[in-house]
Amino acid sequence: MSYFAFLTEHGPTLLLGTVTTIKVLVCSAILYVIISMIFGLMRLSKNPAIQGIATVYIEFFRGTSLLVQLFWVYYVLPFFGLSLEAFVAGVVALGMNFGAYGAEIVRAGILAVPKGQWEAAHALNFSPAKRIKRIIIPQIFPIILPPAANLTVELLKATALVALVTVVDLTFEAKQINSITWLSAQCFGTALLIYYIMARFALVPFLRWLEVIAARKVGR
Amino acid sequence: MGFRWDFAYEILPQMLWATLNTIIAAGVGYAIALVVGLFFLLGQRTPSKIVNVINRELVEFIRSTPLLIQLFFVYFVLPQFGIKLSAWLCGMITIGLHFGTYLSEVYRGALEGVSKTQWEACRALNFSTVYTYRRIVLPQAFPIAIPGMGNYLVGIFKDTPLLSTIGVAELFHAATAVGGYNYRYLEPYTMVGIIFLTLSIPAAMWVRNLEKRVNVAQGKIKR
Secondary structure, three states, X not given: OOHHHHHHHHHHHHHHHHHHHHHHHHHHHHHHHHHHHHHHHHHOOOXXXXXXXXXXXXXXXXXXXXXXXXXXXXXXXXXXXXOOOHHHHHHHHHHHHHHHHHHHHHHHHHXXXXXXXXXXXXXXXXXHHHHXXXXXXXXXXXXXXXXXXXXXXXXXXXXXXXXXXXXXXXXXXXXXXXHHHOOHHHHHHHHHHHHHHHHHHHHHHHHHHHHHHHHHHOOO | OOOOHHHHHHHHHHHHXXXXXXXXXXXXXXXXXXXXXXXXXXXXXXXXXXXXXHHHHHHHHHHXXXXXXXXXXXXXXXXXXXXXXXXXXXXXXXXXXXXXXXXXXXXXXHHXXXXXXXXXXXXXXXXXXXXXXXXXXXXXXXXXXXXXXXXXXXXXXXXXHHHHHHOOOOHHHHHHHHHHHHOOOHHHHHHHHHHHHHHHHHHHHHHHHHHHHHHHHOOOOOO
C-alpha cells in the first residue's frame, strides 16, 4: 500500500484523533495556568500553613511520574467512589502535574519583579490584594512567558499519555490503526509528523506572539 | 474498600525487585543520553553548514514529539526493516536519543557560559585547540552543566514508566501486572507513587544542593 493510499484511508481517523488531542491540550492548559497562579502565590505566602500546603503539593506532583498520577486518578480514585470519565481524568492529571511545574515558574517570576515596585505600591497605600493584582501580576508576564512556553510544548507532548487511559486521541488512533494494519512506519510516522507540525508551526508561533504582546504591554 | 496493608506487604518484595529494574533502566538510558548528547553537540559545532542545519532540525523534531510515540515507532518499525531488538534495547535507545537532544542543549549552554576572553587568552598564549578545551574551557564549563545534567537524570527516572507500554518489566509494569492479577489497583499504584517519591525527592534535593554549590563556586551568590 502506498503512503498516499494509507493517508486517504486512515487520514480522517488520525485527524479526528488530532482534534481530541487539541481539546485535551486546551483544557489542561487552562487548568494548569490557573493552578500555577494559585500555588505560585501560595508558595510566597507569609502564612506557614498556606506555604506548606503549596510546597507539599508541588513536591508531590513533581516528585512522581505523570503516568503514575494519570493511572492513579483513572484507576484508583474509583476505589474511593470517585469515577471520572477518561477525558476528565486525563485533563485533571495533566493540569495538576503541569500546575506544579508552572507554580515554580510563577514564583520565580514574582520574585523577579524589582523590589522598588513593591515599595512604590506600598508607599501609595495600595492594599495587598491590589498590589498583587494591579502592580505585580501585569509585570510578571514578560518574565514567565518564555519558560511557560517551553512547559506548554512539554504539555502537548505529554497529552500523548492520555491515550493509555483510553482517551481516543491521536496516539490512541495511531495505535489502533497499527494493530489493524501493521503499517507501523506509516501510522506512527504520520502521528509523529502531526505532533511536530502542531508544536512547531502552531503552538510555538502562538506562544511567541503572546510573548511579544506581553513585552509590548509593559513598554519594552 | 480501604487500603489493605496485608496485600501491600505481600506484594512489597515484588515491587522492590521491579524498582531495581527501573533504576537500571534510568541509569543505562542516562548513560546513553550523555553520549548521544555529545554527538548532537558535535553536529552543532562542526563548521559544515549542511550538517548544522540537519542536526538542528533533527534535534527540533525529536524534542517536539512525544516520547511515547517515539517508543512505539522504534519498537514496531525497526522489525519491519529486519532489525529485531528486545523491548529493553528499544527503550534504552529511544530514551537515549530523546534526552540526548536535551543534554546537547545543556552542553551548549555550558560551553557558551565560558567567557570569550578565556578563548582569546588561550589564543594569545598559543595553546592548541585540544589543550584549550582540555585544560581551560572544559574545567570551567563542566560545573555550569552539572545542574542541568542532574535535572535530566531525575527527568529520565520519572519517564521510565513509559517503558512499560512496550513491555519492559520495570516498576510500573510490575504494578499493572500485580493489579491485573489480583484485580486490585489501589495498593500497587499507590506504592509506585510512594517509591517514586522516596527516590526522586532526595535526588532532586541533591541536584538543588549541587546547583547552589556551583553558584557559590562561580561567585554568583555569596555564601
